[in-house]
Amino acid sequence: MNNKKIIGRLESIALPDLAIGDLQVRVDTGAKTSSLHVDNIQKVVKKGKPLVKFDIHPDVHNVDKVVSCIAPICDIRKVKSSNGEAEQRYVIETLCELGDEQWMIEISLTDRSDMNYLMLFGREAIGKRFLVDPSKVFINSQTNDEIKV
Structure with missing residues (x-):
């Protein structure tokens, strides 16, 4: 347990395969x-492989900025959201960077427009790498940790 890094309830990650850097996430x-x-x-098929195309607005302060992405579909899952409703979601696998760590994570794609953060960083992504200190924010991020949340 001593080799685990501490992360806060909010962190900033990069998803380099999707050309996304400095994405603020809520650790959950x-x-x-x-x-x-x-x-x-949109689901598309290229060379017989199922892919998903989607757009991301990575900067919540500049909704005009759009990053268009395409990724292989690794799964389609029924996911129960925090409001108790279940929906079928495309799941992709992509590289994640947090601090000096890099590893592959699975991400379900959905409409979180009514949420405060564009991404939830779930326990499978946290894995055995980190311990969460809910009293801290942006411990391993380049983001200013003086942001009040």
Whole structure:
């Protein structure tokens, strides 16, 4: 247990495969899979492989900025959201960077427009790498930790 890093209830991650850097996420040990707010989700097939196309607005302060992404579908799962409703979601696997750590995580794609953060960082992403200190924010991030939340 001594080799685990501490993360706060909010962190900033990068998803380099999706060309996303400095994405503020809410760490949620109650959520099994991480989830990301995306728009314009479309399933496409290229060379016989199922892919999902989607748009991300990574900067909540500049909604005009749009990053269009395409990723292989690793699964389609029924996910129960915090409001108790279940929905089928596309799940992708992508590289995640937090501090000096890099590893692959699964992310379900959904509409989180009514939530405060574009992404929930779930317990499968946290894995055996981190312990969560809910009294802290942006411990391992480049983001200013003086932001009040």
